[in-house]
Amino acid sequence: xxxxxxxxxxxxxxxxxxxxxxxxxxxxxxxxxxxxxxxxxxxxxxxxxxxxxxxxxxxxxxxxxxxxxxxxxxxxxxxxxxxxxxxxxxxxxxxxxxxxxxxxxxxxxxxxxxxxxxxxxxxxxxxxxxxxxxxxxxxxxxxxxxxxxxxxxxxxxxxxxxxxxxxxxxxxxxxxxxxxxxxxxxxxxxxxxxxxxxxxxxxxxxxxxxxxxxxxxxxxxxxxxxxxxxxxxxxxxxxxxxxxxxxxxxxxxxxxxxxxxxxxxxxxxxxxxxxxxxxxxxxxxxxxxxxxxxxxxxxxxxxxxxxxxxxxxxxxxxxxxxxxxxxxxxxxxxxxxxxxxxxxxxxxxxxxxxxxxxxxxxxxxxxxxxxxxxxxxxxxxxxxxxxxxxxxxxxxxxxxxxxxxxxxxxxxxxxxxxxxxxxxxxxxxxxxxxxxxxxxxxxxxxxxxxxxxxxxxxxxxxxxxxxxxxxxxxxxxxxxxxxxxxxxxxxxxxxxxxxxxxxxxxxxxxxxxxxxxxxxxxxxxxxxxxxxxxxxxxxxxxxxxxxxxxxxxxxxxxxxxxxxxxxxxxxxxxxxxxxxxxxxxxxxxxxxxxxxxxxxxxxxxxxxx
RNA sequence: GCCGAGCUAGCUCAAUGGCAGAGCAGCGGUUUUGUAAACCGCCGGUUCCCGGUUCGAGCCCGGGGCUCGGCUCCA
Numbered sequence: 088x089x090x091x092x093x094x095x096x097x098x099x100x101x102x103x104x105x106x107x108x109x110x111x112x113x114x115x116x117x118x119x120x121x122x123x124x125x126x127x128x129x130x131x132x133x134x135x136x137x138x139x140x141x142x143x144x145x146x147x148x149x150x151x152x153x154x155x156x157x158x159x160x161x162x163x164x165x166x167x168x169x170x171x172x173x174x175x176x177x178x179x180x181x182x183x184x185x186x187x188x189x190x191x192x193x194x195x196x197x198x199x200x201x202x203x204x205x206x207x208x209x210x211x212x213x214x215x216x217x218x219x220x221x222x223x224x225x226x227x228x229x230x231x232x233x234x235x236x237x238x239x240x241x242x243x244x245x246x247x248x249x250x251x252x253x254x255x256x257x258x259x260x261x262x263x264x265x266x267x268x269x270x271x272x273x274x275x276x277x278x279x280x281x282x283x284x285x286x287x288x289x290x291x292x293x294x295x296x297x298x299x300x301x302x303x304x305x306x307x308x309x310x311x312x313x314x315x316x317x318x319x320x321x322x323x324x325x326x327x328x329x330x331x332x333x334x335x336x337x338x339x340x341x342x343x344x345x346x347x348x349x350x351x352x353x354x355x356x357x358x359x360x361x362x363x364x365x366x367x368x369x370x371x372x373x374x375x376x377x378x379x380x381x382x383x384x385x386x387x388x389x390x391x392x393x394x395x396x397x398x399x400x401x402x403x404x405x406x407x408x409x410x411x412x413x414x415x416x417x418x419x420x421x422x423x424x425x426x427x428x429x430x431x432x433x434x435x436x437x438x439x440x441x442x443x444x445x446x447x448x449x450x451x452x453x454x455x456x457x458x459x460x461x462x463x464x465x466x467x468x469x470x471x472x473x474x475x476x477x478x479x480x481x482x483x484x485x486x487x488x489x490x491x492x493x494x495x496x497x498x499x500x501x502x503x504x505x506x507x508x509x510x511x512x513x514x515x516x517x518x519x520x521x522x523x524x525x526x527x528x529x530x531x532x533x534x535x536x537x538x539x540x541x542x543x544x545x546x547x548x549x550x551x552x553x554x555x556x557x558x559x560x561x562x563x564x565x566x567x568x569x570x571x572x573x574x575x576x577x578x579x580x581x582x583x584x585x586x587x588x589x590x591x592x593x594x595x596x597x598x599x600x601x602x603x604x605x606x607x608x609x610x611x612x613x614x615x616x617x618x619x620x621x622x623x624x625x626x627x628x629x630x631x632x633x634x635x636x637x638x639x640x641x642x643x644x645x646x647x648x649x650x651x652x653x654x655x656x657x658x659x660x661x662x663x664x665x666x667x668x669x670x671x672x673x674x675x676x677x678x679x680x681x682x683x684x685x686x687x688x689x690x691x692x693x694x695x696x
Numbered sequence: 697g698c699c700g701a702g703c704u705a706g707c708u709c710a711a712u713g714g715c716a717g718a719g720c721a722g723c724g725g726u727u728u729u730g731u732a733a734a735c736c737g738c739c740g741g742u743u744c745c746c747g748g749u750u751c752g753a754g755c756c757c758g759g760g761g762c763u764c765g766g767c768u769c770c771a
Contacts, residue, residue, distance in 0.1 A: 143699080145700095146701095236766075237699095238699075238767070239699025240699080241767055253699095285707075294763090400771090402771085404770075405698095518770095518771080521771090584731090617730065617731070618730090646730080646731080
């Protein structure tokens with residue numbers, strides 16, 4: 088889900104960014120001599136450093152720290168490595184009253200980094216830090232950097248430990264790289280789905296209604312309607328059976344599923360509806376689908392049974408985690424559970440995988456990266472079950488000879504999984520479809536079928552989502568398309584604009600023709616300047632503005648003013664309709680799909696070329 | 697939930713503790729127009745909520761709500 092992901096740093100830039108973190112820490116100590124230092128690694132796009140400070144930092148502090156950093160960079164001091172014994176290192180940081188560094192060295196006993204009982208220090212100017220390195224040779228190499236933001240962060244990421252103040256910064260090889268990165272950030276901001284959501288009247292979240300609960304306004308509801316009907320059609324074509332299951336369920340079923348025990352903190356409930364019954368709002372669709380499967384005895388002849396639902400679930404998310412449509416408390420999953428035999432599991436996973444790839448292609452997401460996440464340390468089920476499940480997933484991928492990465496131990500406690508990550512139009516990585524083999528619920532619910540020999544046999548339960556949640560997917564789409572939705576999804580496919588009132592009648596006919604072919608079209612016969620009407624329709628992201636003046640009305644044509652691209656005069660109405668139908672049918676991505684400023688990687692590549 | 701910042705008209709934002717404003721949107725009128733901003737006027741407020749300090753609070757203090765940037769978590 089991350090927006091600009093703060094993960095691993097670009098390898099080459101690691102020493103530069105890590106060095107920038109050291110320079111920043113030195114500057115912070117100059118400004119706040121009593122500062123206690125946490126850690127300060129390089130990350131994707133930059134670096135951070137955590138500090139324990141006597142007071143909260145202000146933006147003015149960042150300016151002071153940044154200008155102090157520039158002085159140190161200008162002085163071009165060398166970075167020097169030194170080794171101390173563990174004991175000397177402890178004494179060194181105790182003397183300097185740096186308890187977090189002391190804690191780090193004490194931790195080296197049990198973790199990696201002991202390095203034969205020695206600790207290494209890096210020094211530049213009069214700043215010394217505990218550090219493995221590597222660094223650039225001199226501070227002068229840190230040419231292009233900027234401090235970005237202040238944030239709270241728990242010491243060692245543990246919410247029971249003290250909260251430190253983290254300063255994020257970014258550092259690049261050159262000013263041009265930095266500028267490209269800042270332009271990228273501006274583009275990210277421009278596309279923010281919360282901003283576009285307001286401007287384009289897509290969705291609203293109302294405090295009184297409840298935070299984390301999304302109101303789909305009419306425009307975005309049109310998008311959702313298309314996404315849902317296409318989803319249903321595709322699933323019917325592929326042999327899924329679609330169902331509806333209730334939004335609340337008794338406490339008993341969630342005790343059996345283990346959700347209350349494992350997940351209760353995140354569930355809404357209980358609701359006391361009757362004296363002896365307690366109900367909870369569903370956080371997942373799996374138990375309902377299991378009950379659909381178990382509505383009668385199932386024969387092996389019915390398998391694989393693919394049960395799907397656009398299932399709305401509610402989960403309590405902590406208040407600080409909510410984020411527009413991307414992190415909400417009520418959402419609709421495009422959930423499916425495939426019940427099959429082990430003999431069919433690999434083939435079924437393969438089919439789901441193909442469908443997932445098709446989804447990403449249709450929406451124009453690129454560079455899918457596939458992860459196979461294997462058994463975690465803490466898990467349910469036997470090793471034999473995990474072997475079988477992991478193999479089924481692996482063989483499905485191998486059979487397609489796709490490249491994939493193994494995320495060792497990255498599975499969930501009840502299932503290994505295939506995760507697909509993808510890139511959007513400006514190069515950001517998003518979590519895409521996931522496919523899991525559930526090793527828990529079939530046993531808990533005794534999910535079985537009768538095999539060829541008349542024996543009861545445990546069913547395999549494949550769990551998968553493609554959109555994930557419609558809220559999150561659509562929130563991502565808004566940013567991916569920057570609000571410029573392709574014709575098939577667009578809430579406003581055409582606006583018909585008569586140039587003079589004399590053409591109102593003809594314009595009404597054109598709107599009627601568009602609507603009879605199933606297009607979302609509007610007439611704009613308001614007595615306004617034509618240019619004003621074009622401006623407004625453009626602002627609403629209408630795919631086509633169709634102008635009708637004297638010439639058009641006389642010849643039965645329209646002038647096409649597309650949202651993006653060249654205008655066309657005097658196109659026959661029938662030609663326009665069939666062209667639009669073709670565009671809608673092929674789900675063509677719009678020409679303004681990639682109008683973004685170049686990504687950093689592209690800008691850098693271009694500059695070097 | 698935690699750290700920090702913020703919340704003023706439908707939207708974007710102003711206002712040293714001293715009469716709460718602008719632009720856009722909306723509404724009324726003028727303009728009848730050939731591809732992104734025509735003109736004139738009008739309307740618009742529990743300054744997030746509750747309490748306190750003060751002659752006087754949008755501004756200061758306390759409590760609560762929500763939003764934003766992160767942390768933790770995550771579809």
